[in-house]
Amino acid sequence: MFSNIAVKELIPLSEKKKMVLIDVRSPSEYKNFSIPGSINIPFFNDAERAEIGTLYKQESVEAAKVRGLEIISAKLPEFVQQFKEIEGSKTVFCWRGGMRSRTTATLLSLMDVHVSRLEGGIREYRRWVINQLDQPEAPFKAYVLNGLTGTGKTRILKALEKQGYPVIDLEGLANHKGSIFGHIGVEPNNQKKFDSLFVQQFRELKKSPFVLFEAESARIGKVVIPNWVTELKAKSVQLFIDMPMEERIKEIIEDYRPVEYQAECIAAFQRIKTRMPQDISKKIESDLEAGEFDSAVRLLLEHYYDSRYKHTGLQYPDTQKKVLQVQNLEEAIEAIKRQIPEIQETPAINIG
Incomplete structure (x- = not known):
């Protein structure tokens, strides 16, 4: 199984080039804001994310999950291969450390690709940034x-x-x-x-x-x-x-x-x-x-x-x-x- 890592432990590793950060959110989310130095391997692209969101709101959580599974299953080999090609220690993250990063880390673990998952996702990183900005x-x-x-x-x-x-x-x-x-x-x-x-x-x-x-x-x-x-x-x-x-x-x-x-x-x-x-x-x-x-x-x-x-x-x-x-x-x-x-x-x- 994968391990979780706190943002205060992750950032020093990233600064020392000892950890590769991978944002699994959609390309538009990544473009809007991400952790500096991270790369983007999206779990869903923008169109897929919009489709899942519509199902979640208009039908049910279950319908959204089923469709999400169909989407990721079809591209799973290519998705996993991208992670295999990245050398060194890796940490994945999404918006709040939820479904996308958890599922990514679980799938990769099953394929013997070991990654950590950022606790709280980029939302927790944003809190850390605000705290860093608060200098007396x-x-x-x-x-x-x-x-x-x-x-x-x-x-x-x-x-x-x-x-x-x-x-x-x-x-x-x-x-x-x-x-x-x-x-x-x-x-x-x-x-x-x-x-x-x-x-x-x-x-x-x-x-x-x-x-x-x-x-x-x-x-x-x-x-x-x-x-x-x-x-x-x-x-x-x-x-x-x-x-x-x-x-x-x-x-x-x-x-x-x-x-x-x-x-x-x-x-x-x-x-x-x-x-x-x-x-x-x-x-x-x-x-x-x-x-x-x-x-x-x-x-x-x-x-x-x-x-x-x-x-x-x-x-x-x-x-x-x-x-x-x-x-x-x-x-x-x-x-x-x-x-x-x-x-x-x-x-x-x-x-x-």
Whole structure:
């Protein structure tokens, strides 16, 4: 028979690559939210799950069980073979540790494929994530990348992360660029997915002497960042990146790709057009429609984004902020390194 495993025992094994996590829920459930690093071998596909659900509601539990047995019996050899091909220790889970994971584990046991089953399923994992997010305070100090729109803060963070420095990429975890245009060209993560990815990264970095992250509002797209991160941002050193306008425009064009997403950019602009003078908003809209993106971006920066960020800068005393005047991203990366004592003491921090 199979054994059960608690989430608090499972996650450390997964983090050490000693356990393969297998989500047996339907593909749409898996896509919506799962345990980071897990793979999907669905017990029922989306259509089959919908059919079973209809039988359960409209006929009876027994009818749903009979139909479920018919479905899984027809594809059992292929289903089992997928598990046989996975090397190492394995744990299966479904929504609440119920029928799908229990039946999967039982069938695999009969076929001499040994797996564990997550107690309480992904619902219990979600409770664990929420508990992990409930930090009284940050376990590390932070340096916060701040500055006007288009200074490449996210790309700078990614470059520093590649070099081995401890980074929390909040926009990357949200899969959203943080502005009114931030959803364009991507599929933003929901709150559950963001939280699980955040906890994964937090646990990797919690023993680091410091972390770097970008100054974000309490909300990125539709997701809310943990309160203690907002509080950490408010009291940490702010590294304000000051970069020439032309470089910022270039960075925004590369990042948001308006040539590919012209219609989406025009649609997103409608949400903020009333927040600036009418003649300016008309000119921006005209430029977007005509493909004059450099001009549109310049006007957006001058008449909307820059004033908002300059107001943000006034919230911090001079003793808490350092202005880094640079010409491009490469200079910004080196300037940031020079400002952080821990980096001077430890040239690169291995977080792998």
